[in-house]
Amino acid sequence: xxxxxxxxxxxxxxxGENLVLNCSFTDSAIYNLQWFRQDPGKGLTSLLLIQxxxxxxxxxxxNASLDKSSGRSTLYIAASQPGxxxxxxxxxxxxRGSTLGRLYFGRGTQLTVWP
Amino acid sequence: DAGVIQSPRHEVTEMGQEVxxxxxxxxxxDYLFWYRQTMMRxxxxxxxxxxxxxxxxxxxxxxxxxAKMPNASFSTLKIQPSEPRDSAxxxxxxxxxxxTEAFFGQGTRLTVV
Numbered sequence: 001x002x003x004x005x006x007x008x009x010x011x012x013x014x015x016g017e018n019l020v021l022n023c024s025f026t027d028s029a030i031y032n033l034q035w036f037r038q039d040p041g042k043g044l045t046s047l048l049l050i051q052x053x054x055x056x057x058x059x060x061x062x063n064a065s066l067d068k069s070s071g072r073s074t075l076y077i078a079a080s081q082p083g084x085x086x087x088x089x090x091x092x093x094x095x096r097g098s099t100l101g102r103l104y105f106g107r108g109t110q111l112t113v114w115p
Numbered sequence: 116d117a118g119v120i121q122s123p124r125h126e127v128t129e130m131g132q133e134v135x136x137x138x139x140x141x142x143x144x145d146y147l148f149w150y151r152q153t154m155m156r157x158x159x160x161x162x163x164x165x166x167x168x169x170x171x172x173x174x175x176x177x178x179x180x181x182a183k184m185p186n187a188s189f190s191t192l193k194i195q196p197s198e199p200r201d202s203a204x205x206x207x208x209x210x211x212x213x214x215t216e217a218f219f220g221q222g223t224r225l226t227v228v
Contacts, residue, residue, distance in 0.1 A: 031214045043119075043206060044219040089158070093214050101146060101213030102171060105158040 002027045006090055006106035013113055015082060021075040021109045023090030028071050031095040035064050035075050038087045038108070047088075048075075052095065080113045087111070119220035121207050127226045133195040136223045138207030139188055148208040148217065149182055149192050158206070164190065165213065197227045 003026040013019060023033070032051045036044040048057045048064040050073070056065040063076040077084060087110045091103040120139040128134050140147045148163040162172040167184040175182070179198070184190040194201055208219045 034217065036219075041224075043221040044208075046216050046218065049216045091158075091217075101148070101163055101165075101210075102160050102174075103148075103150075103158075103217060107157045 002092060002094055002104040004090060004092060004104050004106040006088075006109050008109055009107065010110040011112070013080060013111075015080060015113055015115050017080050017113075019077045019080055019111070021077070021088050021090075021111070023073040023075070023106055025071045025073075025092050025104070027094060028068050029095050030068060031093045033064075033066055033073050033093075034091045034103070035062075035073075036089040036091065038089060040086075044089065077111075080111075082113050082115050084113050085111055119207055119209050119218055121205075121220035121223050123223060124221060125224045125226075127228065128197055130198055130227055131196045132227075133193065134197045134201075134225060134227075136192040136205050136207075136225070138190045138192070138220060140190070140207070140209030141218055142188065144209035144211055144218075145187075146210045146213050147184060147190050148210075149190070150206040150208065150219075152204045152206060152222070153202075161192070161205075163213075194225075197225075199227045202226050 005024045007022045034049045035047045038044050050057045050066045061078040066073045087108040089108045090106040122137045149161040152158045161174045162182045164184045182192045204222045204224050206222045208217045210217045
């Protein structure tokens with residue numbers, strides 16, 4: 001079974017800092033990896049999706065990298081802002097017929113950016 | 116498109132009652148997923164559909180849970196009878212293909228007392 005771990009569980013930083021959130025997964029036979037953002041009481045918003053053949057994806061101040069062989073991904077947030085405060089979730093889908101489509105989620109990193 | 120729409124947003128019910136959660140996926144998305152989020156277990160897949168057909172229901176916890184998708188624009192998740200341990204946030208998500216970007220609804224917060 002795929003296990004997804006996110007470190008740290010919580011992070012509190014001052015505005016303007018560059019951050020790195022970590023995600024690791026036990027089964028490297030992934031099809032893709034997604035990073036989501038979840039605000040309190042809200043649904044999940046997809047931030048970036050990286051296919052297994054890709055090494056990184058960028059969107060604005062966000063950059064996600066993927067090292068499939070070592071089972072790791074990082075989400076880099078540049079010049080953090082208070083509006084970035086949320087829980088960030090990592091999810092992977094496996095490249096295996098019977099489980100295709102199922103997303104395996106980590107428990108998330110709760111980020112607080114203070115002014 | 117308005118995105119994935121779920122109703123109700125909040126549901127409080129008494130133990131033993133039937134609960135029905137509803138979801139409208141994004142038009143043109145062939146895949147629909149039901150997830151449950153709890154503090155203890157995080158986000159877990161319950162079931163997913165492809166073109167209205169259930170593909171993987173191995174995450175459905177018990178026979179008390181059932182899900183249907185009568186057409187491409189509507190799905191329900193039913194719990195009968197409900198129990199306090201079913202209290203959680205239930206999310207519906209849809210995607211164009213099973214391994215493309217998943218779009219989530221706002222969720223239904225269910226409380227069973």
